[in-house]
Amino acid sequence: MKIFKQTKRKQSPEVVIVTGLDLYKNKPDFITKIIHNRVDYSTSHKGYGVYIRYSQEFLPNLKEFNNDLKWGKLFIIREAMMAFPNAKYFWYLDESSIILQKNIDLRKHVLKTESLEPIILRDQPISLNNGVIKTYKRNKAEDIEFIISQDSEKLNTDSFIIKNSPTSKGLIEFWMNSLFRRYINFNNDDTKALSHILQWHPVLLSKTAIVPNRSILSLHYDKHDYQHGDFVVNIKGCEERGNCYKLLKDYWKIFQGEKENISFN
DSSP: OHHHHHSOOSSOOSEEEEEEEOTTTSOHHHHHHHHHHHHHHHHTSTTEEEEEEEGGGGGGGGGGGTTOGGGHHHHHHHHHHHHOTTOSEEEEEOTTEEEOOTTOOHIIIIISHHHHGGGOOTTOBSSTTTOOSBOOTTOOGGGOOEEEEEOSSSEEEEEEEEESSHHHHHHHHHHTOHHHHHOGGGTTOHHHHHHHHHHHOHHHHHTEEEOOHHHHOEETTSTTOOOTTOSEEEOTTHHHHTOHHHHHHHHHHHHTTOOOOOOOO
């Protein structure tokens, strides 16, 4: 962290990694490693920045959310956009997610037109439960401003990339609107709110790309389990099993280039 802060920057980072941390959910050792993970990845490539905040800082804004910290990510992203007004992209990465492949540059991996074009899931249901509204068949990669993946049931907001543009800023403001936060059918669920927005607002849907989940987030506890060489893994669900720190240490070894030895229990 000290080296990262001392790094001289002559210009704004092109990509900012944004993470919200729950001060009370995980132990200090876990939090430290998650921060180190982002910082270490960012210093491995030119043009990256890191923006990390505690979700509890936004509790005054979350009162009408019943203090549900899931919604805190939206406030944190908005703050990141203010802190880095000249950045091109913001990559929100949940605190339960671990970057594994330090050598993979997100820009070349997903953000370049030639990389994004072949992996866009066109004519893909927004909601996997009903499949009525789908992504457009003729979306062009150069027009995409919001990139997200799905798990086996729904959109996954634990990892998504948003372009720094008026449309994207409008999406964030719209997404965090109190009408969505309070709507009983969303059950205080930011993911359901996002699905609703994309299904009912064609302009925003036209700027959105759903990509295969393993391209920006493999899931440890899902049928899409992590596979060797994947870019990022999410270990959400480890709290119920009591093995969060063990999994973090196991995946940390992969991040450090050590031999893989993962238990999927």
